[in-house]
Amino acid sequence: MKFIIFILLWIASGLANAQELAPSRISDTLEQRVKPCTICHGDEDRAGRDAYYPRIAGKPAGYLFNQLRNFRDGRRYYQAMAILLENLSDEYLLEIAHYFSSLKYPYPEPAAIALSPEETQAVETLIHSGDPDRDIPACSACHGQALTGTKPFIPSLLGLPHAYLAAQFGGWRNGGVMRGQTPDCMSEIAKKMTQEEVNALAMWLPTQPVTGEPAEAEKLAPELAQRCHTILSGEGFTQ
Amino acid sequence: MKSSNKFKFVGKRQIAVFAASALLPLSSIAASQPPADPDTEQAQRGAYLARAGNCMGCHTTRGGKPYAGGRVLKTPFGEFVSPNITPDNETGIGRWGEEDFWQALHYGKGRDGSYLYPVFPYTEYTKVTRQDADAIFAYLRSLSPIAQSNPPHKISAPYDNQFLLFLWRTWYFKEGVYEPDGSQSDEWNRGNYLVQGLGHCNACHTPRNVWGASQDDKLAGGEIMGTYWYAPSLISPREAGMGEWSVDEIAKLLSTGVTDHAVTSGPMATIVRQSLQYLSKEDMRAMAVYLQSLGEKRGEEAPKKTSPMPERVSKYLALGKPVYEKHCQECHGKSGEGVPGIYPPLAGNRNVTMTSSHNTIRSVLYGGFPPVTAGNPRPYGMPPFQHIIRDNEIAWVVSYIRNTWGNLGSLVSPEEVDASRGNEF
Structure with a gap:
């Protein structure tokens, strides 16, 4: 008898618990909270396939944190982002930055864009050596040997669609990506390049396979660290 | 001239x-x-x-x-x-x-x-x-x-x-420091002082005439100058009047940005972030007491005349259903019931059904997060759909949610969606 009562009680308590823990349709996760981001920037199935919205999964957290604040505070101008982030705090944006940084979504297949051998040669020179005569540093000097970015503030150049890269270069050349940031090193560098070089770079980068993580933080050459110090500062950023 | x-x-x-x-x-x-x-x-x-x-x-x-x-x-x-x-x-x-x-x-x-x-x-x-x-x-x-x-x-x-x-x-312009109303409690008077004076809620929540003047002290709702938002009436039970809310719930909405049934969005979310969340418990309560007293009660409403829907209208509404099911239902639910404190219900939501459809259209176009506050530090957000679905689909789905689950509102046209686009910044 005792046993039966015990069983009945056990079942009842189980039911009561089930009532309490009735799973909400909505999960208490950051993934659910940031649906407004992933509708454009993609989830696992779509990461990086949209022409206009850059992949954010796996980018260095400090870079994402700075961009989120730049959009919110009007330094980097894009209306949709400004409206979305208007009422979010630094603390929450930091958490969101770490979340997207930690995502390891597969990268899209490299794009098949044909470049002439001369174009390829010119691009590879810019990537690995830059052009000291024109004061253009090698892309890899900041963005890492594998161009997958450098933790925590410098983004990867790979896995991004051509349209996005072309638009960013256009913005830098016209001073339109960041407002009132001095020095604005990417803008200065992009202006020193020719339109042909910019076009070739924006076509070449999406053809490269992505080979891994952003590089671990290392000391940049002092000259570059000085030139790009606005990018490398992340007040309020914590790992 | x-x-x-x-x-x-x-x-x-x-x-x-x-x-x-x-x-x-x-x-x-x-x-x-x-x-x-x-x-x-x-x-x-x-x-x-x-x-x-x-x-x-x-x-x-x-x-x-x-x-x-x-x-x-x-x-x-x-x-x-x-x-x-x-x-x-x-x-x-x-x-x-x-x-x-x-x-x-x-x-x-x-x-x-x-x-x-x-x-x-x-x-x-x-x-x-x-x-x-x-x-x-x-x-x-x-x-x-x-x-x-x-x-x-x-x-x-x-x-x-x-x-x-x-x-x-x-x-x-009527110059003069606030004079307490002796027939009301100190708390009510404090709330009135904060709402009508320092808080200048009138600046948005009042209709303005062609000369840009607020009509009077009544918070009867109005288009917000220079934005594409409508500040709802704080009196009418069909808009944001809070006559039927508890003082606690009003205070919760204004200090945390969300309650089980409501969420602040657009310019109001910004006001909660910048200002209201910092008010003392006593001042917030005083505002809530005053706002509650402003709100008219729904009372006995004449039963709605439910004339059969013209076929043209029901056909138009039917266009919104698949859009809702594809993009909205996951969060707002099959019956527009929402998720308490996370996603607002759409069934019976006055922001959805009120005469001005501006706010709903803007929420669909631009999405947004409720404000980060001590009481809601990690809000869930609404995605922007401006680049995901076309204006006519937005018109269909807003018309649909304005007229489903017992909601009753005017239909929205793609032209109205287009007119609600605009740059506030």
Whole structure:
């Protein structure tokens, strides 16, 4: 008898618990909270396939944190982002930055864009050596040997669609990506390049396979660290 | 036409300089004032009151230095630029004294005696007590001076005329500190003072006439100038009147940005973030008590006439259903029931059904997060659909949610969706 009562009680308590823990349709996760981001920037199935919205999964957290604040505070101008982030705090944006940084979504297949051998040669020179005569540093000097970015503030150049890269270069050349940031090193560098070089770079980068993580933080050459110090500062950023 | 010509000779050149008269210090006698101590009780009270009045909301640009001004406010009368109100001698209020500040806040007059434009809500701030005004001034004086000169206003003719402004004031400005209503509780009076005075809720929640004047003290709702949002009535039970809410729920919405049934969005979310979340429990309760008293009760409504829906209408609504199921249902639920405290219900949601469909359209177009507050530090958000679905699909789905699950509202056209697009920034 005792046993039966015990069983009945056990079942009842189980039911009561089930009532309490009735799973909400909505999960208490950051993934659910940031649906407004992933509708454009993609989830696992779509990461990086949209022409206009850059992949954010796996980018260095400090870079994402700075961009989120730049959009919110009007330094980097894009209306949709400004409206979305208007009422979010630094603390929450930091958490969101770490979340997207930690995502390891597969990268899209490299794009098949044909470049002439001369174009390829010119691009590879810019990537690995830059052009000291024109004061253009090698892309890899900041963005890492594998161009997958450098933790925590410098983004990867790979896995991004051509349209996005072309638009960013256009913005830098016209001073339109960041407002009132001095020095604005990417803008200065992009202006020193020719339109042909910019076009070739924006076509070449999406053809490269992505080979891994952003590089671990290392000391940049002092000259570059000085030139790009606005990018490398992340007040309020914590790992 | 004739009348505007008549005014022109009075002083087209007397371009009013708003409170930014400090840009050109006119009275050279005035010495700079000594900086104030931020630790005095008065300055600290002033800091709290400046939050309650949300001075920063207008006197700071996006990402700019606090209180250094420069924010552009677009109105039908021109573009106004908020002045620097840090105590910088050349570009701010460094040379101002208590009396100058009182003149501005209470009488709407600049330091040089010019009339200020009512884009600065002195029409509400006039209700603020002298003691509170002095405290706010003590706080502003205690800030670090920031040298930032802001561009001048771009006021359209003929509004750049002090005589017209004089007439406007004669008609629409009633000067006077708030006088408590003896028949009401202290709490109610405190709430009234905060809502109608310092909080200047009227600035948005009141219809304005063609001269930009609020109609009266009634918070009957209105389009917000220079934005594409509608500030709902705080009286009508069909809009945001809170006559049937508990005081606790009103206080929760205004201090955390969300309740189980409601969420603040658009400009109101920003007000909660910048200002209301910092109010003391007592002040928030007082506001809630007053707001509750304003709200009309629904009472016995005549049963809705449910004439059969014309086929054309039901066909139009049917277009919205698949859009809802594809994009909205996951969060807002099969029956528009929402998720308490996370995603607002759409069934019975007054923001969805009220006459103006602006806010719903804007929420669909641009999405957004409720404000981060101590009570809701990690809000869930609504995705922007402006690049995901086309205007006609947005019109269908908004029409659908306005007319499903017992909701009843007018249909929305793609033209209305297009008219709700616009840049606030």
